[in-house]
Amino acid sequence: MVRRRQAVTIKHVAADAGVSLQTVSRVINQEPNVRASMRERVQASIDKLGYVPSIAAQRMSGSRSYLILALNDRERTIADWRAREGTDWVDQMLMGGMLECAKHGYRLIFELVDTHSDHVERELQGCIAALQPDGVILTPPHSDNPLITDLLRRQNIPFAQIGSTGEAGGISLIMGDEGAARTATRHLIDLGHQRIGFIKGAAEYKLSDWREAGWKAEMADAGLGFDGLCAAGDFSYRSGVDAAQKLLALRPRPTAIIASSDHMALATVDVARKMGMQVPRDLSVVSFDNTPMTMLTRPALTAIDQPVAATTALAVERIVAAKRGDALPEGPTIVPAGLIVRESTAPPAK
Amino acid sequence: MVRRRQAVTIKHVAADAGVSLQTVSRVINQEPNVRASMRERVQASIDKLGYVPSIAAQRMSGSRSYLILALNDRERTIADWRAREGTDWVDQMLMGGMLECAKHGYRLIFELVDTHSDHVERELQGCIAALQPDGVILTPPHSDNPLITDLLRRQNIPFAQIGSTGEAGGISLIMGDEGAARTATRHLIDLGHQRIGFIKGAAEYKLSDWREAGWKAEMADAGLGFDGLCAAGDFSYRSGVDAAQKLLALRPRPTAIIASSDHMALATVDVARKMGMQVPRDLSVVSFDNTPMTMLTRPALTAIDQPVAATTALAVERIVAAKRGDALPEGPTIVPAGLIVRESTAPPAK
DNA sequence: GTGAAAGCGCTAACAC
DNA sequence: GTGTTAGCGCTTTCAC
Numbered sequence: 258m259v260r261r262r263q264a265v266t267i268k269h270v271a272a273d274a275g276v277s278l279q280t281v282s283r284v285i286n287q288e289p290n291v292r293a294s295m296r297e298r299v300q301a302s303i304d305k306l307g308y309v310p311s312i313a314a315q316r317m318s319g320s321r322s323y324l325i326l327a328l329n330d331r332e333r334t335i336a337d338w339r340a341r342e343g344t345d346w347v348d349q350m351l352m353g354g355m356l357e358c359a360k361h362g363y364r365l366i367f368e369l370v371d372t373h374s375d376h377v378e379r380e381l382q383g384c385i386a387a388l389q390p391d392g393v394i395l396t397p398p399h400s401d402n403p404l405i406t407d408l409l410r411r412q413n414i415p416f417a418q419i420g421s422t423g424e425a426g427g428i429s430l431i432m433g434d435e436g437a438a439r440t441a442t443r444h445l446i447d448l449g450h451q452r453i454g455f456i457k458g459a460a461e462y463k464l465s466d467w468r469e470a471g472w473k474a475e476m477a478d479a480g481l482g483f484d485g486l487c488a489a490g491d492f493s494y495r496s497g498v499d500a501a502q503k504l505l506a507l508r509p510r511p512t513a514i515i516a517s518s519d520h521m522a523l524a525t526v527d528v529a530r531k532m533g534m535q536v537p538r539d540l541s542v543v544s545f546d547n548t549p550m551t552m553l554t555r556p557a558l559t560a561i562d563q564p565v566a567a568t569t570a571l572a573v574e575r576i577v578a579a580k581r582g583d584a585l586p587e588g589p590t591i592v593p594a595g596l597i598v599r600e601s602t603a604p605p606a607k
Numbered sequence: 608m609v610r611r612r613q614a615v616t617i618k619h620v621a622a623d624a625g626v627s628l629q630t631v632s633r634v635i636n637q638e639p640n641v642r643a644s645m646r647e648r649v650q651a652s653i654d655k656l657g658y659v660p661s662i663a664a665q666r667m668s669g670s671r672s673y674l675i676l677a678l679n680d681r682e683r684t685i686a687d688w689r690a691r692e693g694t695d696w697v698d699q700m701l702m703g704g705m706l707e708c709a710k711h712g713y714r715l716i717f718e719l720v721d722t723h724s725d726h727v728e729r730e731l732q733g734c735i736a737a738l739q740p741d742g743v744i745l746t747p748p749h750s751d752n753p754l755i756t757d758l759l760r761r762q763n764i765p766f767a768q769i770g771s772t773g774e775a776g777g778i779s780l781i782m783g784d785e786g787a788a789r790t791a792t793r794h795l796i797d798l799g800h801q802r803i804g805f806i807k808g809a810a811e812y813k814l815s816d817w818r819e820a821g822w823k824a825e826m827a828d829a830g831l832g833f834d835g836l837c838a839a840g841d842f843s844y845r846s847g848v849d850a851a852q853k854l855l856a857l858r859p860r861p862t863a864i865i866a867s868s869d870h871m872a873l874a875t876v877d878v879a880r881k882m883g884m885q886v887p888r889d890l891s892v893v894s895f896d897n898t899p900m901t902m903l904t905r906p907a908l909t910a911i912d913q914p915v916a917a918t919t920a921l922a923v924e925r926i927v928a929a930k931r932g933d934a935l936p937e938g939p940t941i942v943p944a945g946l947i948v949r950e951s952t953a954p955p956a957k
Numbered sequence: 958g959t960g961a962a963a964g965c966g967c968t969a970a971c972a973c
Numbered sequence: 974g975t976g977t978t979a980g981c982g983c984t985t986t987c988a989c
Binding site: 276277289291318319 | 958960961964965
């Protein structure tokens with residue numbers, strides 16, 4: 258293996274511009290105390306030589322690494338990838354995160370960690386030691402894992418907690434789950450529905466509670482009852498079948514169901530169909546997440562769109578701001594979710 | 608911003624084990640010339656202190672960066688992400704690449720570059736200068752972009768060219784396109800089809816020709832004609848509509864069509880349906896790529912499965928081997944594609 | 958405002 | 974086999 262060196266280094270630029278290394282460094286890092294004329298001269302050399310700083314060297318000398326780590330749950334992510342059902346959480350995250358990183362001269366590194374394992378700490382520690390990221394983006398369900406958040410805080414690394422209210426001290430970003438559930442419920446009420454069932458997500462995720470709370474609140478505001486209309490699920494198709502069967506066995510039967518995941522919504526449609534009902538004629542269904550399957554299935558599902566890309570982009574923005582020392586807003590930031598109306602919702606049958 | 612230093616460095620380990628830095632370095636890099644007892648002692652200290660080498664420092668001192676760059680076309684990838692149609696090429700690539708990297712202590716960095724732009728070189732140069740990757744994985748359509756391959760060769764960075772025969776000097780990996788097309792054709796012939804149409808992919812991609820060649824070869828082997836049975840497409844739904852209309856206007860009409868992408872296959876089904884035909888009763892359709900939409904649509908599409916994950920994993924393996932100085936196999940390696948039989952193929956109507 | 962010197966954590970080359 | 978020395982490219986600290 259040939260030893261490979263940096264083609265153009267700060268030295269070349271310094272020599273070319275006839276200045277010291279330090280001055281070039283100041284220009285690169287946009288620091289003050291450089292005369293405009295000097296700055297221009299150095300910049301000209303940089304452009305001429307096509308110089309790009311080595312992040313390894315930058316990191317070495319104790320400054321930034323320009324790397325932001327996006328952490329996802331290994332088990333769940335790999336399961337999604339293997340299932341090949343089109344779940345595009347990762348893709349949306351990359352889209353939002355990478356594009357925002359590019360704007361600021363950072364790079365996003367996507368990593369998987371075993372949230373449930375005892376050695377999360379060891380794994381994460383290793384990842385941090387190896388990469389020395391300038392910031393970390395945490396996603397559910399490990400946004401609130403104290404083993405992770407404590408470690409990050411100890412190491413003084415800024416981190417964003419997506420889907421968490423940020424008690425652990427990170428930057429809190431929430432995808433408007435409660436409001437989204439209210440929107441979905443409102444949509445159904447506006448169509449004329451009164452008995453609206455709800456299938457809850459996995460208890461491990463805080464957003465499961467938020468969504469349930471939103472549904473209840475909107476029902477209450479409309480003077481509608483919701484006792485017995487909530488069934489537990491865990492986001493999976495299998496759990497959706499059970500929950501839908503439970504809800505559709507009720508008398509009077511709900512005329513609409515909100516499912517906390519696309520898989521559970523799909524399951525609800527299938528169960529209804531098996532019972533001889535048609536969607537949306539006999540049952541309206543609203544889905545959560547808006548992964549590609551909602552538009553590929555028939556009827557296409559009306560769904561709450563989780564703003565994954567926007568949220569990840571915001572996480573990057575906030576981390577970069579934190580590195581700059583900018584003041585960050587207090588408390589959680591809510592990124593609003595949208596409702597995409599498709600074919601699975603309609604007024605209830607008379 | 609607090610200055611953040613490596614918590615545990617090679618020095619701590621050396622001190623703890625009572626040996627020199629160099630010895631620790633040898634143990635980390637699994638080099639020879641270390642007595643077993645010494646190796647154990649050092650390893651014990653490493654484990655005890657939870658030491659992980661800094662890749663920045665490793666890179667700095669001229670050895671490996673343990674980073675492998677996976678390059679994809681920016682425009683196309685972002686378009687896919689925005690469309691949210693469940694195309695999971697990126698996910699499969701990450702799955703194959705990341706898991707294989709993890710096995711060897713490497714990390715995969717996913718990056719987008721503007722293949723069509725004149726400044727690919729500049730962009731890639733910058734990426735390389737910043738990250739100093741140990742290897743690069745190229746995907747179509749830029750696997751054969753001479754601006755890219757020349758640059759990598761000049762810099763002496765090992766690279767894999769997926770979907771290319773590797774004339775440019777990289778590690779060539781092909782997803783058995785010709786064989787896959789033969790398999791698809793064979794499947795239809797075995798069902799009893801004789802007039803089998805083919806919708807070709809974008810000319811920009813070499814695999815478009817390979818797939819066409821496979822179809823022709825298998826038809827010829829079976830003594831079947833194929834003149835006029837090939838229509839041009841560019842992988843898009845829109846182009847699939849045009850191509851399908853052209854093929855289905857032929858008399859006698861083809862009883863089966865192989866489309867070089869899932870979108871074009873979907874388009875074919877839709878066109879057939881509009882013409883009053885049923886799939887697979889009146890027309891069999893085989894699709895290429897096997898993205899999630901093939902299983903989510905109805906009828907579910909019989910499809911050729913592109914082994915994206917396996918191919919990416921192999922690319923990583925080969926790059927790691929190249930870094931070690933191992934001998935690599937000559938010529939292109941073909942990763943076989945599979946045929947997933949679903950609901951869109953059946954014997955032709957009598 | 959600019960420059961010189963020291964050092965970040967690690968490995969290559971060479972000495973022992 | 975093991976240790977010593979000299980950097981890698983950059984930023985920090987501190988002179989000027």
